[in-house]
Amino acid sequence: MLTIAYAVLFYGAALVLAGGIAYRMWEYSTTPAPLKIPTTPAPVTRGGVIVRMAREVVLFESLFKANKWIWLFGWIFHAALLLVLLRHLRYFTQPVWGWVVLVQSPGIYAGFALVAGLAGLWARRVLVPRIRYISAPSDHLMLALIIAIGVSGLAMRYVFRTDIVAVKAFFLGLMYFDWQPLPADPVLLIHLALVAALMIIFPVSKLLHAPGLFFSPSRNQADDARERRHVAPPLRTAARARQ
């Protein structure tokens, strides 16, 4: 029963996550960008734009310029999240890829870093009046949700151990449509339910910032308005009408 409920939950969550993000990306890419609005100085070539984007994605360059504390906590959280996600690949691969084995122990420390980074961000959200002012209940809840996922994950590693072999069998079973029982450990069930919740709210929440960044015209446009005439679809028709 429990296994079925969680299997259905994860199929649903995966569908919502993938479908939701695909829909958003389709929506963003089909919405015209009528004018050239890169924040300058901006690269003058497409290649330059890719480098600018890479610096934003990997280093959080603009955030670094803006505020060192937010940058520090934010960057630690995201880098840790990446490691933790990679570490979790071992539940979905058989045999486990070599490099996934390598990230296992850094992934553990990353779990602590993830919670620490989020705690830092939350502290600022509560303690800095400017940031408190702009925070809605959902902003606090989102932090609570991800911290709870991190803490429950760490708890399973150190306090309430669970049968990870069975967990792995469950997820591999989901992937190959050959369902296997899920251990009924409360902490595991909480951890997984929260993860599913996060997957489901991703496409309708501010977590959209992840795909959104790539569509931000102030960052993804090249500064070449004089060299190349920028024409977005609705203006194309207007221009034709004039001729």
Added chain:
Amino acid sequence: MVELKIRAPVSGEDIPDPSAIPALAPGVMAHSKPYVASPEHQEAIGFPGELVDDWEERAVDKLGELVKNSRGLRVYLDTCVKCGACTDKCHYFLGTGDPNNMPVARQDLLRKVYRRYFTFAGKYFPWLVGAEDMTKEVLDEWYTYFHQCSQCRRCSVYCPYGIDTAEVSMAAREIMDSVGKGQKYCNEIIGKVRKYGNNLGLQEKAHRATLEDLEEDIEDETGVAVRLPLDEKGADILLVTPSADFFAEPHIDGLIGYAKVFHHVGASWTISSYASEAANFGMFIGSQDNMRELAMRIRNAAEDLGVKRIIFGECGHAWRAAYNFMNTLAGPFDFLDQRYPIPQHICEYTYDLIQKGALNFDKSLNDDIRLTFHDSCNVSRASRMGDKPGGQYEIPRAILREVCNHFYDMADDTIREATFCCGGGGGLLTDDLLELRIKGAQPRMRAMQQVAQDHGVTHMAAICAICKTQFAKVMPEYGFEMDNIVSVHQMVSNAIILDGQKIDREEGEEQE
């Protein structure tokens, strides 16, 4: 109205950090709003005269339409994570402490309505995400705080996703215009350009007389007959410059500078009475139709006069509209000479001539001036000069260093891409917003006070008509004189030695 009298900096006194963050003071600027456009001004540029009956519905529909037609707006409204990185970046927040002047809070005024009507979370859990219905209070809040944004894009530089509050302000103003609540200053001016060709409502005859007077003045002063041609068919270059250059101080000295440069190299150029305005206030109200209309005037003038090149005078947002938008809105410009940038900035033109050694300067003629340079927002963060990113910072400075011995930059975190707005951009340069303008100028003025104290700086040069007017007005509040703001080409004009020029060396000699 305000108890504002910021004391002049006394030497030795500590000048507060231009970026110092004030304590939050909710509502302190709630009273600041510009005059509402009259029905006549509204209708002249295609908007309803007054607030329409079903305005709530129409405002929400308009928002939906804008979001569908602007990827930027949609992405900006969806992606903000409320990280707070932008909260201390706006000069209006730094100068007032009103939390609604924090960029993200300003965006949220619009975002809360977007969420309510267009997002899943806002439709079903409004309290959770701070979504709100479109109400009269919300509309009033928009009118107040979207007219406290100069669309300077400083916040966009620091946002990890490049979220540009300027775009959000433009959208909000466009929605307000579309339901009949426009701003008098902008809309009246756009009406004038559409009717007369310039923001001032200056007509051809008066325009010609003004230019002739100026020619006489230049000849009296230099002994050289420098021309300011109007509507000359077959000229090579069309100069499009803000109409303030024909009247206001120190703008007019910049115009004289352009004319001297053209004269010195024997350029064939003309001004157009039909497109006698570089400014494009259509941008400030987010109206692409109005922007296109004004851009088309320039194209038409260039075609009618048969010019080969278009050069823009010193104006910040006009340069953005010209550099980034004109090609899209009124292009392609295949009838112009493709060997030159289309359009070209007057600073690029002068800088090229300096590189070629085509101009003669006597820098010492500017020795009574110790200068700094104000990077105008729209030039710094929304356009470029030259072929390299950042040319918009280096080219004007290179010109100033060439014509002036004493040049000092203000603090690094207040110039170039981090530049602070003058406080009067984005359609706020109106006396009904004077308190806001004075307070918004504070970060820039403190940075200038610092270089005044450290390096004895006396003057600030700018390449924007709005900046110049704004500083002439607010500088006295900060211990400077109204003529401590100068045009970049005014500095050029002071130092250039034309062929056959009689040189008045009085000032130079005193300094020996």
